[in-house]
Every structure is written in structure tokens, then in C-alpha cells.
Amino acid sequence: MEEQQRSKRRRVYSVEPNALACANFSQKYISYLLPALLNVTSIGSSGRNKDNKIKKTIRFQVDMALVLSTGEFRWSHALRRKLEQGMDPRKIHNTAAFEPITISTFNVEMLGQFLACPGIPRPVDHVKTQMNLKPNSKLNEAGRLRAIGRRQGDQRKEIRREEEIDDHIKILRMLLPGGNEMGLSELLSEVESYVVCLQLQVKILRSLVGPH
């Protein structure tokens, strides 16, 4: 009883409001994810594809927990829509464009290498080939960004940079769930929140998985 009272009296304080928001998110995330995980394990699907099914379910739960922990972002809504449509998780996150991670080759060291190794072709290039990007377009968002950065400069350089920036923006749109429907400024702000949520999610998942 005392414990309960104590727990009720105790609050999560934070001097930094952003830290409080992150703490809220983390709490919610865990609270959604853990019961779901336990349910998954308790279901104990039989037969083949058990692993795959479990993995898919878990992946689904992971994403869903992310969605449920954050209600106010556009990418959150977009991700929810995708989840509810029953899309393949790979499609949701465009992982098909990137190096596929197979289970057999799956361990931490490899992942570390994979992430850090510069030799691996960058997913950006894959995505670029997919996208069929047009190099020249007058009214592009890169134009705005270019205007921010430089006033004078080589025309060719500028154009090339412009295109580059434009490509990047397109890739970013693909990465972010629901990024295709947003304007540039909105996109950037959503990316910001998405990055933070991803960071928190990674932290939580790491702690759940354990030290290996």
C-alpha cells in the first residue's frame, strides 16, 4: 500500500520539456510493446513459418507501438494507415531498396560492419536508380535551399547541387512515412520528430533485447 501511495505521489519531472516528452514517449512505447510481445510469445503459433510469422508480428507490433506512442505527427498517421492496410513491412519502410538483411547472416558484428562499412553501396544510389529522377526542373525545392546557401557561384555547380539537393529531398520523402504529401518545411519538421522517435525506439529495443 505504501508503495502504491509512493508511486502515485512520484511524478516524472523534467526541467527540459523536451526530455519530458521523450520520457512520455518511451513510457508509452514500452507499455504498448511489452504486452504485445508477451501476447505474441504466448500465442505460440505452430507449424512452419513460425519464425517468420513471429517476426512479422513483432515487427508489426514494433511499428504499431511507435504509432500509438505518438499521436500528433503526420508520419505517425501515415504509418498507421500503412499498417492497417496490411502492407508488407518492407514496403512500409522501403527496405527493399536497401541491402536485404537475411536471418542467417544476422548477427551483431555483421550489423556493425554493415552500418559502418563504406564499401557497401549506399542505399541512396539504389533508391536513386529506382526513382528515375529528373535532373532538371525549374521549380524545385532545391532551388529554395540553394538560395539559402549561396548567392553567387558557378552556375553549373549550382545546378548540380540543386539537383543533388532535390534528390536528397525525394529520398527523404520516401523514407518518411507519408512524406510524399508534405511540403518542404513540413517535411523537415516531421523528419526531426521522426528521427527523435526512431532514436528512442532503438534505445528501447536495444535494452529489451539485452546485452549481447
Added chain:
Amino acid sequence: MEKEGFFTTTPALNWQAGETRLPPPPEMTSVPAADCFLNLNWDQTIEQSTHFDSALSSLVSSPSSNPHTAAANDSVVIRELIGRLGSICSSGEISPTSRYHGANTSCYSTPLNSPPKLNLSMMEGRGGLPVSGNMAMPTAQLSPFAADPGFAERAARSCFGGRSYGGLTGQFGPSETGKLSRVSSSQSLMGGGSQMDISENGKEIAMQERAQLEMGMRSKLGGRMSGSSILDNGEFGSGQEESSASDRIAAGGEASLRGNSENNARKRKAPPKGKGKEAPLPSSGTNPPKMAEEEDSSPKRSKPAETNGSDKDTAVKPKAEQNGSAISSGDAGQKQGKENNVKAPEPPKDYIHVRARRGQATDSHSLAERVRREKISERMKLLQDLVPGCNKVTGKAVMLDEIINYVQSLQRQVEFLSMKLATVNPRLDFNMENLLPKDMHQASGPMPPPPLYPLDATSTAFSYAHQPQGTSLQSVVTNGLENQCSLDPLDTSLHRSLSMQPPPLDGFGDATSQLGTFWEDDLQSVVQMGFGQGQENAFSSQGFHGN
């Protein structure tokens, strides 16, 4: 006169009598405090004067025994002044001399203070003062004492319970009228701007207004404006601040109280803060900006910074302190001088206004474009802070590249970890499901369970896992957090608390619930400390709203 009649009576009695009557007058005289101060109105004085006032003035005057006629005249004026003092209760101006005196100190260090033999600390002590002791002093000394600027002030302060009256701002020399007017102006100012940082203003005004007193009594507004303008130009030397100060001054001139409070608020925090906020652009330079624009600026200052409405109609006042912004760095040199106000003077409240910079097109399209660009650059800066390793990188393309890489890596990590979780998960003891409360099964899947409940479930999950595997899960959590979080000394206590878990439970009664709540607390603290760190810069403008 009655005052002299008072003087003939016992001084101690006078003081006592005066003291008792003091409390009521403040209420009644506070109203006319701000006005009519300039107006040497004897009738008013007599009406409002309390016994204390009269006693005081009579003390001061001591006309009969005073050989100095000039002093007598001065004392008459001083008496008047004291009457004023008595009537002024609400103002809190602190003059330079009163700064010495501060809170009832007895540091009488002004030059005119040197003569007084009157120990005014006694006065300041209490209202009912044993000034009788001081009354014994020779009356000849009263004349310099009469001219003591601090005397009346201290007297007033003592009588009115320690409120600081900077009313007599020090040097009551021969030019009493001049000083009176000065006092009056400062008084009026104080009365008008009661919210201000008074000592600051008092000091400024004392310094600045000397020169202006001989110009006669201006309006309160005018006096304050000039005083604060001089002050501002003196204090803020940088171009930006100066222009912004003049900006503020004119704005302050428009709305007296509001401008004043804002003016002072600005002074306190020198650079306006807030990434998301948009402050008025100090592009006005040193020219006194147009009044219409200033009217715009002052209401705009406190407004939220989101545009509303069409791009062409709205305009934004970019921050002056956007240091990192390429635009501001590029245009810093162009900010002074001419400005163009795009909007009409009376815009609706949703609109945010820009000013076209010098040498730039004032086309609404280009302005809107510039607004967008600045917003975007602002967001890019935020992202730069967020993504690790982006600080050294300059240039939009490279930064975007980094951001993309980072997002991709995060997504890949999530995927990897979820797969790992799938392999780890089955290892959890399946006894758990029997032990969990039955409601849990209803709350499965994507449905969000009720807010309080999941924490219990979580905590019980942890606790149950704790049982069969010993401390493995607990240590998992601990270590996991430990590895991931950049820790500060708080963590050691956290670890200690986590490691001091109760031993595995035998029964599943109250003990489990206790453990569950205990875990809940720790989980909360863990979550807060572990995941909350290092996220200060996460959302500065956007930010989560409380989930």
C-alpha cells in the same frame, strides 16, 4: 500657521500622533499621487497632509530660529515636498541616494547628508520613533538638515513602512523647483510604469533627466521616452541592439505601459531567445521608425510565430539573432537604413509581418519566398543539432545526405532489433501468461490499453521474468540502459536502486503487486533519466505536446 503651532508642542507627541495617523493616508493619497505633483498646491498639501507631515515639516522648517532666510525658503519648499512625499505611497522609485539607503540602511552618504545629526536610523526603525531624542539637537543645525535630501525620504520611508520613496532624488540644493520638477517627472514615470524594474529606471532617469528638467515639465510620455531612449542608446552599443532599442522605444511611446514593460523585459534578457519565436527585425536602424509600424511591432512581439493565411498577404519578421542562417549573415550588412513596410498599419492578428531588407525586392512573391526559405533554413538548423555529426558539416546538400543516412541507419537498426527480439522473445518463461492478470489478453494487439494498466502489466512482466531467470532480465534492462545512455552521476544511484531489487518472490500475492509498483517507479525513473537525457535539443520549436 498650524504647522508652527505643532512645532511648539512636544515633538515626541507630534511624532507619535503623526505615526498613528499614517496608515489611513496612504490609501487616500495614493490616488492623486501620480498627478498634480508638479502643481505646488498648498491647499492640496494642507488637505492631504497628515499630522505627521505637518509635524515633519514643522520640524524641518523651524522658521523662527533659523537665521538663514534662504534656508527658510528652502525649508518651506521642503515642507511642501515632504507633503508630497507623504501623499505618494504607491510609487517605488528609487533614486540614486535611495539606492544607498536601500532597505533602510543608514548610509547617508550624499554630500548634503553630512550635516545631519539627526539619527534617522531610529526613524527608519519604526513608525513610532523616539525622535524625541533627536529633537534636542540645536535648531541651528536644522537648516542644513532641512536641506538634507535624504531626510524627507527617510522620514517618509520610515513612516510608510519601509517602502522606498525615491521621490526626493537626492540633491535638494538651491534649485529646489528644478529638483521638484525632476522628482515630479520621475514620480509620474514611476506611477505610470509600476511594473518596471524600478531601480534601473530610477537610476537611468536620475542620470538622464537632469538635462531635461530645465526644459520644463513635459508629458510623462515624453519624459520617459527621452530618458529611455538615451538609456537604451547608452546601454546597447551594438547596431542591432540599438536599432531594436529604438524600435522598442518608439513602440513604447505608443502604448505607455505596455511599451514600457516590454522595453524593460527586453532589457533584462538581452538577446531575445526562442528558436521558434519570431522577434521584430531590428532593421529600422537608428531612424525613429514610423509610428504605424511600431504599432505593428508591439502587438506582434508576443504573438505566436505561425503564419496564417495566404503567403502573399502574410509577412514575417525574421529573428535578428538567427546567426546561423545564411540569409542573416549575408544580409547583415544590409539591414540598416531604409525599410519597407509591406503591410498596412492595422493588420489582422493572424498575420505576421515582414520587412523587406534593403536592396531586396519588395514583391510579395519574393517576400513570401524569403519567408519560406527562412523557415526552411531554421528547420535545417534544428535537424543539424539533432543528427549526430552534422555540426561540422556545412552546406545543405551534405547535411541532407547525412540526415538521410542517419534515418536509414535508424530504420535498419529498428528492423534488426525487432528481428532479434523475435528470437529472444520465446525464451521468456511461458509461465508468465498464467500469472498475468486475465484482463491482459483483452488488451492485446494494436488496441491501446488503458493508460494505467499497461504499466502494471509491464512491471509485472518484469517482475515475473525476474523470478525464473534470477536477475537476468533485470540486469538486462540495467545493462541495456547503461550501455545506451550517456550517463551522469544520477545513474549510479539508479543502478543501485535497480540492483537492490527484492529477492525472487515465492508467492504471487501482495508481494507481486508491491514489486510491480516498485518496478513501475523505477521504470518511470529509468525511462525519464535514461531516455530523457540528451534530448534537450530534440524539439525546440516543434516539440511534443504532452502525449
